[in-house]
Amino acid sequence: MFENLSxxxxxxxxxxxxxxxxxEKNIEEGLKEVRMALLEADVHYRVVKRFIxxxxxxxxxxxxxxxxxxxxxxxxxxxxxLTELMGVRHEDLDLSGSPPASVMLVGLQGSGKTTTAGKLxxxxxxxxxxxxxxxxxxxxxxxxxxxKTIGSQIGVPVFDSAPGEDPVAICIAAKxxxxxxxxxxxxxxxxxRLHIDEELMGELGRIKEALRxxxxxxxxxxxxxxxxxxxxxxxxERLNIGGxxxxxxxxxxxxxxxxxxxxxxxxxxxx
Numbered sequence: 554m555f556e557n558l559s560x561x562x563x564x565x566x567x568x569x570x571x572x573x574x575x576x577e578k579n580i581e582e583g584l585k586e587v588r589m590a591l592l593e594a595d596v597h598y599r600v601v602k603r604f605i606x607x608x609x610x611x612x613x614x615x616x617x618x619x620x621x622x623x624x625x626x627x628x629x630x631x632x633x634x635l636t637e638l639m640g641v642r643h644e645d646l647d648l649s650g651s652p653p654a655s656v657m658l659v660g661l662q663g664s665g666k667t668t669t670a671g672k673l674x675x676x677x678x679x680x681x682x683x684x685x686x687x688x689x690x691x692x693x694x695x696x697x698x699x700x701k702t703i704g705s706q707i708g709v710p711v712f713d714s715a716p717g718e719d720p721v722a723i724c725i726a727a728k729x730x731x732x733x734x735x736x737x738x739x740x741x742x743x744x745x746r747l748h749i750d751e752e753l754m755g756e757l758g759r760i761k762e763a764l765r766x767x768x769x770x771x772x773x774x775x776x777x778x779x780x781x782x783x784x785x786x787x788x789x790e791r792l793n794i795g796g797x798x799x800x801x802x803x804x805x806x807x808x809x810x811x812x813x814x815x816x817x818x819x820x821x822x823x824x
Contacts, residue, residue: 561590566628580612580627587631597782608634647768647795652737653685653728655766658798659757659788662745665800666772667696670742671703673798677738678709685736686711687727689720689760690744700742710734720744721759728764741766749784754791761792768795775799 565586569579584605591601611630648654656673658666667690674684686704688711690696697714704711712727724741731739743760746753761769771794773781788794 558594653731655739655764657741657766657769660772664772664774669772670740674709675707682738683736684738685731687741688714689723691716749787771797
């Protein structure tokens with residue numbers, strides 16, 4: 554999904570490299586094209602504005618203007634800024650604390666939390682962990698059965714919850730069951746809504762308080778685009794999320810959600 558954005562940025566870089574020397578006009582023209590490429594990738598305009606301002610302040614410096622290869626210097630600045638935006642170091646999933654550790658998946662309805670829960674459990678098992686899937690979405694029809702089916706397919710145990718039960722009680726009971734079955738990692742598949750509301754956030758807050766998860770991950774649809782900023786910010790303000798998982802990456806998403814959600818708050822440092 555980043556191919557189109559990469560192609561457009563490379564076209565801008567090629568033009569910049571072609572100049573024997575750069576002046577403010579050349580740089581502004583290049584920045585305008587970078588800005589358009591990011592906006593067309595559906596990156597939130599506030600993220601684009603901050604990004605362009607950062608590049609401009611560096612690119613207008615004496616070191617670039619007097620360089621023998623000014624175009625190449627600007628390319629390095631843009632690459633460095635993009636790297637900083639997406640994260641300069643790897644931060645792994647937080648599984649600290651006494652086992653079983655809990656990883657809480659949150660997000661809007663339809664973002665792909667249940668499927669992601671199965672993928673995460675499979676990844677954890679390959680890492681040597683013993684995951685335990687917890688269906689805590691008691692509102693969406695067939696959500697519990699869907700997770701049980703996924704667990705059966707990948708060979709990961711699933712807690713036996715039922716529609717109508719209290720999600721907080723489910724998570725507490727699942728933690729006891731995981732300990733009894735020697736599973737060291739709970740993967741909590743929580744409920745979502747079509748929009749962010751107090752009822753949803755209140756329930757997620759109660760689960761967080763009861764389980765004290767070692768990590769909370771926001772599952773966001775890669776096609777969300779610019780709205781990813783508002784979604785990530787809302788969940789982070791209420792739950793202090795530790796990272797973002799983008800789902801449906803095989804669709805026709807333009808990459809904006811990845812850049813936007815990553816830059817929306819310091820807490821969402823992993824994506």
